[in-house]
Amino acid sequence: MRTSDRARRTSSAVVLYVIILVSFQVFLVTVAVEAFQTDAESLAWATAVVSVALFAAAAAFLRYLRP
């Protein structure tokens, strides 16, 4: 069975989105470590919340990948 071009493009886009989200997560780790070093509790919590939200978004994108 051939996969349609539309489905293939959708899969590529989803993987690309997930890569971007994970890259942003790596950046957030550096922000969290700096917040730790400077005792910036509010920044550390904000970073954690955004990080969890990005993870949820990345997990949600998996639904659009064909099995």
Add this chain to the structure above:
Amino acid sequence: MTGNDAPVEVPVAPPWKRDFPYETLSEEEVTRREFARYLVLGAGTIAVANVGIAVWTQLRSINTGEPRAITALSAVDVGEPHLFSYPGDDDPAILVRLSDTDIVAFSQKCTHLGCVVYYEPDRGRWHCPCHEGNFEASTGAVISGPPTRPLGRIDVEVRKDGMIWALGRQV
């Protein structure tokens, strides 16, 4: 024992495959979905790490230090800095006698990235040479450069015995 215990035939690889084993690309292929799943797993791990860092930042206790003598007042000239460690032995601190009666002390760690700051008496400021951060001499407030927070101030007082005491670090 049952009657169904017939010996299981184990497939035997042909001699040429035992002597020259190789795998085709398709045998180790990672599908796009698997790849994305690994990425999401990594994202989840990082998210957990970020939450852990936030919890650690919230819960750790900051050592503000116990009162202790630093040095004799007579040993510090006006305009001259004096280096010491406070609150711990690994925490560099610096005090300067701005006038006969005015003494200020700060953590020597720059609030930008932790380089040590130096006193510049001619300009009346603390200077961080790493990224050109400058702090006001008497208050530790940021004058210029990348730091956004003032220097960590250490409360000091001169006691009757003529010794300068550190009372605690402000958080």
